[in-house]
Amino acid sequence: MTKFTGFAMKRLNEVGWVEKEKPECGRRDAIVKPLALSPCTSDIHTVWEGAIGDRKDMILGHEAVGIIDEVGPDVKDFKPGDKVIVPAITPDWEDEAAQRGYSSQTTEPLGGWKFSNFKDGVFGEYFHVNLADANLAKLPESIEPETAAMLSDMFSTGIMGAENAKIKVGSTVAVIGIGPVGLSAVAGAAILGASRLFAVGTRPNCVDVAKKYGATDIINYKEGPIDEQIRDATDGAGVDAVIIAGGNMDTWPQAVKMAKAGSKISNINYLSGADVVPLPREAWGCGMANIDINTGLCPGGRVRMERLASLVEYGRIKPELLITHRFKGLEKVEDALMLMKDKPRDLIKPVVSIKE
């Protein structure tokens, strides 16, 4: 029995290296070795905020590009040695929720999210991927693994934020929060038709990338209520779409207040910190101002990854700009995760490269 090591949540508030048996590869599944890994804020939530409850010795991580080690006998399109983009969300495509059009919600709400949730994540020498043909995408030769690792969750989520915001050509858009997901939403809004594009944030690195991704106005929340700043900048009109990619529960009333009647609010923030999400009754038109609120979980699966990779290949998005810190060697995944926890001011995303 092959043993391998991975970096795990040992229990709430504790992380460390564990040794495990190499997972068995199902008939339609694959075993993958990582080439590029990136920790996510939700790994931090998982370990230190108990976001998904307690877990014992569960390997962390859900953003990866890898190389196939083994495939099950029913896998047709992949073979050992293939380099692949691994989506954070690996749906059960035959499930009723997928048939209804909600592939991230298969088997149960948020059930498409398996890595570092229901099973070991990708921060190990090996990891298991369900339904290889349906959930893996070939890594195009022209894309570096580290760049592609930004697609697994960051860009898939950020762009979904823009999609759910139902941006129309020439819409004005505000993105609240410009961490890596918010920046991806900025990029998504820009390639989906936004004209004026407000990005709310302050960290210089993030502001710089926001502009490169298409933000036209930067709003600093330290300079006053952000809804007032955006109302002022738009002669009182407000914006056609708001994407919530950060902040806290107080962000919600502000989001509604900056939204035009007839606009959409699209949430991509994993909400925490209070039991109730507060919508402001009056600003929401007593529930009658046609301000819809759309949500979702990062889309996964092969076609999504192929389409995002295609956007990179054809120069529409530049995920590599998110990467501020680079590490080499699987053992550095620990440093990368702790960096994510400490969140130094110049951090957007760390990435760990692993030799083939």
Add this chain to the structure above:
Amino acid sequence: MTKFTGFAMKRLNEVGWVEKEKPECGRRDAIVKPLALSPCTSDIHTVWEGAIGDRKDMILGHEAVGIIDEVGPDVKDFKPGDKVIVPAITPDWEDEAAQRGYSSQTTEPLGGWKFSNFKDGVFGEYFHVNLADANLAKLPESIEPETAAMLSDMFSTGIMGAENAKIKVGSTVAVIGIGPVGLSAVAGAAILGASRLFAVGTRPNCVDVAKKYGATDIINYKEGPIDEQIRDATDGAGVDAVIIAGGNMDTWPQAVKMAKAGSKISNINYLSGADVVPLPREAWGCGMANIDINTGLCPGGRVRMERLASLVEYGRIKPELLITHRFKGLEKVEDALMLMKDKPRDLIKPVVSIKE
């Protein structure tokens, strides 16, 4: 100068008859005399709950069918003597919000709502309608004025609730609240593809109409939390769409808890009673369960009224079943309104018929 009388909000908490000068008819407008009138719960909110703030001597009412008294020189399709359905919402069709697709939100949020909000309502011997050609619909001969008066707001709002719930063919739907708007939503859900259709309410008259309108299951909130009852009835699955047409702020967490991942919540309740609409973070999948929340204000205008009338003509909806109390003579609008305020258990909608 012609004087006329109408039943008005004299100030907060006080109603009474007022005498006013007949309004001037703009070039594209019409002056209409009522044939059938119905008070709405929002008239009650306006007077006794201060929902829209204070008003002085403002004639109440926004649900009417009438006969044209006068038209402006630029009106083409209507002439004095024509019987017309008058929508509660009379949009400014050239406004930018209408061009964006939100005709109920023209000039300002909820700005398409003019009667008994920005100007005198329909509970008078005469009332003024802006943009006659665009906002009035001819009353088909086969429809009684009293029946058609149920289209102005009740059926337009209720059916919008079903439209915004994005019902797909065979969807399961829950309608919370079966007052007149909720019942219209039941009818709307039934003609838009619902299969199993839960109606939440208890009053026998309403339950009876709900069944006639297509409800397949009645949920009595006195018998336990409604979300639990509906989860149980669906083997835990929940429903594809929830329409909120009543209740209070506590209804919101229940609505989210009965919704499947991937479902829609459509609000048609004029929210009051608290500053914050509370969404339950966890049941809402931490903002990631693809449970969208859609809202709107009753669609108005000519085409909407024509289409609703067409549904009556061709037997798809039976608005007359909402009418439980009938009065004769404009002076009885006071009794009808007070009935709406007192809300006897057997009331759904009162209607006042006025001789031509």
Add this chain to the structure above:
Amino acid sequence: MTKFTGFAMKRLNEVGWVEKEKPECGRRDAIVKPLALSPCTSDIHTVWEGAIGDRKDMILGHEAVGIIDEVGPDVKDFKPGDKVIVPAITPDWEDEAAQRGYSSQTTEPLGGWKFSNFKDGVFGEYFHVNLADANLAKLPESIEPETAAMLSDMFSTGIMGAENAKIKVGSTVAVIGIGPVGLSAVAGAAILGASRLFAVGTRPNCVDVAKKYGATDIINYKEGPIDEQIRDATDGAGVDAVIIAGGNMDTWPQAVKMAKAGSKISNINYLSGADVVPLPREAWGCGMANIDINTGLCPGGRVRMERLASLVEYGRIKPELLITHRFKGLEKVEDALMLMKDKPRDLIKPVVSIKE
């Protein structure tokens, strides 16, 4: 090795009984024995018009309700003895076309259609179903097998016709052709919001069912060009949606001519008889009248069948009204097919019942 018999296309223009080996059941598949079968016009096209080219000894049929004989080891939700609705279209749910939202087009255009196309159909003692968990639906106890057999293709296709017609509440709709698919489209339009609903056809049985399914006006093509009749009936306006469920290539110009600017034309007719589908340039507004043309292949899979069954259970549709001729015993499938070929004037759909 078990042998079984089935009724097959022996080659172009020739049908007959064949003996075959019982198909092997894949790990996720099922072997089913029929309880109710119905031939489809496309079986006729297949044999006598060469619609899909030549086939040797291919068992015909794709409309069935059955009882499970055997399931593969990876099937979770079904077991031998379960009664099931079998959709005509059994998609490969992991395929990229399904991930794009087009499950009927998996693996290749129209590739979700497997029965009596790529493999033996359902007119045998046994038939094979791919992906049992994803493609079979349990037959509710309250629905007769014969009724449910009308859902496999007829109602799934007809209702899709109404869905693709993008009917809005109160839309006027015309359905051209009221054979079984057209009648299902009439039913679909009625439960998706149509007000006035024209049905074009002449056969008394069909006209009768069309009315029961919600048609409000019957148009007889023998009494003049149908577009003119419908224009006349609508004071020149035309209709908001046209569903093409029959006719021939000459139907297309008529369909466009009866469509309003801004309407939709939805095709559900398997087109044959000419190489070119002719759109009339001028009536189509030189390609600028916002008259969109939508198409599709019958949706399949478990959720679709469950939703259609739910519509039957809750009384929204009555598929049994399509059945005009009933046979007993698998051997009678030959008679049923020949009846479909001969198309007597009183035929809508024949069904063959097989004892458990």
Add this chain to the structure above:
Amino acid sequence: MTKFTGFAMKRLNEVGWVEKEKPECGRRDAIVKPLALSPCTSDIHTVWEGAIGDRKDMILGHEAVGIIDEVGPDVKDFKPGDKVIVPAITPDWEDEAAQRGYSSQTTEPLGGWKFSNFKDGVFGEYFHVNLADANLAKLPESIEPETAAMLSDMFSTGIMGAENAKIKVGSTVAVIGIGPVGLSAVAGAAILGASRLFAVGTRPNCVDVAKKYGATDIINYKEGPIDEQIRDATDGAGVDAVIIAGGNMDTWPQAVKMAKAGSKISNINYLSGADVVPLPREAWGCGMANIDINTGLCPGGRVRMERLASLVEYGRIKPELLITHRFKGLEKVEDALMLMKDKPRDLIKPVVSIKE
């Protein structure tokens, strides 16, 4: 009575200068003097191909930016001296087709198109604009009149082509024809989420702009059937969306053949030259391959122009790259038109600047 001159279609096949009385300004209308004008291919179709039938002394032109000379008494947002973008399509916003969501089709099919169709166009010292508040947009100071003139029709139509193609993020798109409308469609596809973007055309100027607008692959129809070239380039898959912006009736079968099952074909070509638009039955999946065909007429009105102008202001589109030939003085509109008729190989769009 003020007289003014304009360049007109005198009758079929004949153009020339005419003198007319200055039009009367309706109460809600404006009289505008041109600052920048551009002829359109449809002016050529109108005069020399009889596309809209015969007209006598009708001033040509529908692409303009101007300065307001006079407004009617009911106009609120504009005054003499304001510089304005004038859309080619000036809808009747209160009309039933606008209420249905089809503002370009008001009063009759294509009825939003008034300039050089139902009334004198913009190639005169003065022209009349209906519904100034609803149909004019202020010219932002940062945009040159000549650039903005490209929005009136070219960019509004081209971008509509991309909108109707229902491009999803990462879609592959083909634009057939890269004259000015096709190039605008290329720009539209690029800002609405396309990844790989094929442009079909050969003229070097156009190819150059296509690349600047986001085309990733240029297909030369002289090098073989374009559908085969595009199928080959995509490993047989075809594209997710096809925009027809040129070619002739033979383009239609090619468009269908390059389209994936589940793709959209969006037409923005004003079709002429044959009575029938031929769809290829077999490649179209016998009408069942989920290949929808969407059409439309250039969207007009104030909000559309404001949104397009906003795209220019925020750097999303660069309409000025369409302009290859510049003229000065109203009298040069004749040369500009004849240039459009002669279509030299280096022409994309001519523009005529007129001093304030």
